[in-house]
Amino acid sequence: MKRLAELPGSEAVELLEEAGFSFNRLFFTNDEFLAETVEKILDTLSQGYVPMCTYDYSIKNAENVNINVCARNLQVFLLRRDPEMAQYYMWQESDRAVTQPFSARELCQLSEAECLQVMREYGLQLPETSLDPAVEEKMALLRVKEALQKCSEGIFDQYNFGDFTNVDISFSVQYLATKYDPEVAALYKEYLQSFQTTEDTDTSMAIPGLTRDASGLQDSTAVGSWGESYGKYNCYGYAIGTNQSMTACSYCGPSYNVFSRSTVKDAVIDEFYTRRCRARATTTKPSTLTYWEKAICVRVGDGDYHFMKSTDASSWFHKPGASVPLRWNYTSPAYKSWTDEGIFSDGYYPGTHTYNSTIYYIIYWRKGGPGPDINSLDPITE
Numbered sequence: 001m002k003r004l005a006e007l008p009g010s011e012a013v014e015l016l017e018e019a020g021f022s023f024n025r026l027f028f029t030n031d032e033f034l035a036e037t038v039e040k041i042l043d044t045l046s047q048g049y050v051p052m053c054t055y056d057y058s059i060k061n062a063e064n065v066n067i068n069v070c071a072r073n074l075q076v077f078l079l080r081r082d083p084e085m086a087q088y089y090m091w092q093e094s095d096r097a098v099t100q101p102f103s104a105r106e107l108c109q110l111s112e113a114e115c116l117q118v119m120r121e122y123g124l125q126l127p128e129t130s131l132d133p134a135v136e137e138k139m140a141l142l143r144v145k146e147a148l149q150k151c152s153e154g155i156f157d158q159y160n161f162g163d164f165t166n167v168d169i170s171f172s173v174q175y176l177a178t179k180y181d182p183e184v185a186a187l188y189k190e191y192l193q194s195f196q197t198t199e200d201t202d203t204s205m206a207i208p209g210l211t212r213d214a215s216g217l218q219d220s221t222a223v224g225s226w227g228e229s230y231g232k233y234n235c236y237g238y239a240i241g242t243n244q245s246m247t248a249c250s251y252c253g254p255s256y257n258v259f260s261r262s263t264v265k266d267a268v269i270d271e272f273y274t275r276r277c278r279a280r281a282t283t284t285k286p287s288t289l290t291y292w293e294k295a296i297c298v299r300v301g302d303g304d305y306h307f308m309k310s311t312d313a314s315s316w317f318h319k320p321g322a323s324v325p326l327r328w329n330y331t332s333p334a335y336k337s338w339t340d341e342g343i344f345s346d347g348y349y350p351g352t353h354t355y356n357s358t359i360y361y362i363i364y365w366r367k368g369g370p371g372p373d374i375n376s377l378d379p380i381t382e
Contacts, residue, residue: 001078001085005046009035012042021077024232027066027244041071045078049088051175054127054168065164069245072171073231076157080195089178091185104148104177104184115145122176127168135259140169142303147173154187160321160340160349162235162305164247216348217341220326223317226345231322238319239296239307240271248298248305261300265360268298272364278371279364285332286313286363292370295363297333301355306340308333320351334359 004012013023013035028034044053053075054068079086091101102122107115116124124144126136147170150158156178159170178188229243237246248267265281272279289295289312296309297316308318308328316328323342330336341351365371 001042001082002046004078005042009037009039009042012038016074016077019081021074022228022232023070024066024229024244026232026242028070037067037070038074041067041074044071045075045085049175049179050075051123051179052125052127052168052172065247066245068164068168069232072167080192083192083196086189086192089175090189091179091182093182095180099180101180101182104181105152108145108149108152110145112141112145115148116140119144119173119176122180124172124176127165127172136165138259139163139165139303142166143169144173146170148177150174151177151181151184151187154191156188156191158349160323160342160351160353162248162307162321163303164234164245166304216350217326217343219330219336219339220318220328220341222343223325223327226324226343228345230319230324231345233319234321235307235319236305238317238325239309240268240275241309259300259303261298261305261357261360264298264300264305265362268296268362272362276367277364278367278373279362281360281362283358283360285334285359285361289313289363290371292365293363294365295361297359297361299333299338299355299359300357301337302353304353304355306338306355308338323349 004015007015010031013031016038017023023034028037041053044050053071079089095101102118107118110118126140143166147159150156151174156174157171159167161167161170177184179185233243233245236248237244240246248264248271269279269281285297286295289310294309294311295313296307298305298307300306306318306320308316310316314331316330316333317325318328318338319325320340320342323344326342338355339351340349340353340355342349367373
């Protein structure tokens with residue numbers, strides 16, 4: 001990694017791609033921009049222990065989300081392949097002279113608030129976002145204890161959320177646990193060694209060694225087989241057709257609240273408006289769609305959101321995190337609660353999060369086309 005950081009960005013990109021890392025070329029369409037971004041990321045990672053390799057979300061949000069996803073994927077990729085770099089992220093007995101370790105297993109016996117307080121004492125910082133601080137605090141309360149539990153069980157790099165703030169918080173907690181919990185550090189070392197004995201070059205954050213068959217899917221059917229490109233974009237990017245990593249709060253400012261389906265819905269309508277589309281929202285599933293309409297729907301739960309999409313109002317598709325796109329097995333998204341189950345590079349992941357709010361359906365069409373020229377920001381009367 002240190003050698004990469006000393007190279008010009010264009011050479012580093014070439015070497016990384018030769019080693020198996022895949023950049024999202026749907027976002028990085030300009031080679032110079034990609035080289036500059038990689039130089040910036042590698043410069044950050046070369047500083048040693050970096051528990052949060054992310055950049056400011058509050059400006060040009062859609063762009064920074066994709067840069068942050070690239071940075072996080074590259075950090076994981078390098079940690080799996082560079083033992084020298086990985087040492088900075090693991091507890092060393094010599095560290096005891098300057099700090100005392102903690103036990104993630106014991107912390108999981110505490111309340112969520114107590115877990116968050118301890119992590120802050122060990123240096124946890126929440127990412128720069130456009131979220132309301134109270135909302136971000138609530139997300140942290142949910143994610144910190146959950147990430148500690150996964151680490152204590154030897155599960156790393158698997159944080160399957162639609163909202164990237166959840167992912168960033170979870171990774172930060174993971175790296176604090178590997179750095180300051182000897183038991184977790186031993187589990188993490190064993191986890192990393194598994195990549196040195198296989199030919200796995202996946203960067204999707206899927207759980208290594210997972211052998212469950214894809215037939216384990218309960219409520220959806222896989223659309224094709226897993227490909228590396230699926231690790232580069234999320235449910236929202238898939239739903240609106242960009243195949244890039246996207247967050248629903250790109251244009252909505254500090255009022256964004258991932259716990260509220262209404263504010264997420266408003267953020268999506270704002271997004272469509274900037275993309276020269278018109279949109280209307282309803283809590284009633286459309287029975288049909290005209291040839292110029294498309295639909296997405298959103299649900300929230302567990303401090304996160306998830307999206308589905310349709311072109312005919314009867315077949316619905318979605319993509320949980322880095323999963324293969326899935327077809328919902330039912331004609332109505334409201335048939336039952338959603339989960340984040342999916343198919344990753346190494347098989348079926350049963351999902352651990354539930355989305356069970358009332359559903360908002362957002363029907364949209366291209367501005368200037370055959371659809372009505374309504375103002376997407378006007379209130380919608382159902």
